[in-house]
Amino acid sequence: MSTEDVRWILAHCDTWAIIGLADNPSRAAHGVARFLQQRGKRIVPVHPRAETVWGEQGYASLADIPFPVDCVDVFRRSEDAGPFADEAVTIGAKAVWFQLNVIDDAAGKRATDAGLRFIQDRCPVIEWPAHGPA
Numbered sequence: 001m002s003t004e005d006v007r008w009i010l011a012h013c014d015t016w017a018i019i020g021l022a023d024n025p026s027r028a029a030h031g032v033a034r035f036l037q038q039r040g041k042r043i044v045p046v047h048p049r050a051e052t053v054w055g056e057q058g059y060a061s062l063a064d065i066p067f068p069v070d071c072v073d074v075f076r077r078s079e080d081a082g083p084f085a086d087e088a089v090t091i092g093a094k095a096v097w098f099q100l101n102v103i104d105d106a107a108g109k110r111a112t113d114a115g116l117r118f119i120q121d122r123c124p125v126i127e128w129p130a131h132g133p134a
Contacts, residue, residue: 009095010127014070016071017046018043020046020076021033021043021046023051032073050064065091070094072088075099089110089114089116093116096111103121
């Protein structure tokens with residue numbers, strides 16, 4: 001995980017599948033999704049309820065998304081996050097981003113070994129001012 005990876009993801013990943021995003025304004029994923037959307041990113045809610053959030057159709061799983069995804073952003077507990085990194089590889093994503101306090105080094109190794117960029121224990125909202133596109 002490097003600052004260069006953070007910069008690359010924020011600059012080059014336009015479609016973000018957000019794991020755990022539901023239409024619940026009290027959850028962190030809701031605000032992060034809006035932030036990304038306001039900066040020109042397409043957000044894709046991924047949640048078992050497949051709710052529409054911020055005007056974007058939700059999907060029950062990554063496999064259900066019928067178009068390419070650049071970054072898989074994971075809002076799940078560390079012990080539940082790894083399979084989403086593996087699915088990101090399967091769907092051909094370019095990057096995996098594990099949110100604050102989401103840590104799984106083995107999942108990160110699997111993702112980077114497959115050629116994906118990987119960030120963990122960081123938040124794009126926090127990283128954007130220093131590393132996001134102008």
